[in-house]
Amino acid sequence: MCIFCEIVSGNIPARIVYEDDQVIAFLDVAPTSYGHTLVVPKQHVESFLDCPEELLDHVMKVAQELANRLKNNLNCDGINVLTNVGEA
Template sequence: MCIFCSIAKKEIPSHTIYEDDQVLAFLDINPTAVGHTLVIPKEHCDSFLDCPPALRDHVFEVAQQLAKKLETALHCDGIHLLSNMHEAAGQSVHHFHVHLIPRYKDDQEIVAFHETPNIDFEDLKEKLQ
């Protein structure tokens, strides 16, 4: 069984900070930062790509509300909002979830973006349109 489904069904305890009939949000047990929160749909979806649009939208509405609360309560300077899709992108639990990770100006956990040389942007654009 999916660990997040078990958490949503209250079979496994969590530090829940938000719950409604469709969504649950709880503190990550292996946080990257204090306040690292996971927002999940209670209905099982393997990833963002599989989540029904209305449910996906509600997950992000809740994430937005909680991001505002995190900023206010923790006085952080920013928040990472991310969702990993598939193992190559770092998805370790195959249940759609959104990470909210508080960030501070001096922390060292910023996601680094690096230049990728030799991209044929025209070819890529055609493939993606």
């Protein structure tokens, strides 16, 4: 089971900031910046490259909503939204 699936199942604790039936968002345990939040689908996918389109749309909608909240609440200069695929 991947680490994100372990978090979704509750086997690994996380500081959850958002959750619905399709998505979970939580603070990174080793943040690269203040407010570093991961937004992941509850359904296991290898990456956004193979995520079903409807689910990917929902993940991005949630990411947008959370990014706006972070920008407003943390008074930050900007927001980075990214994905990592593979080892590179």
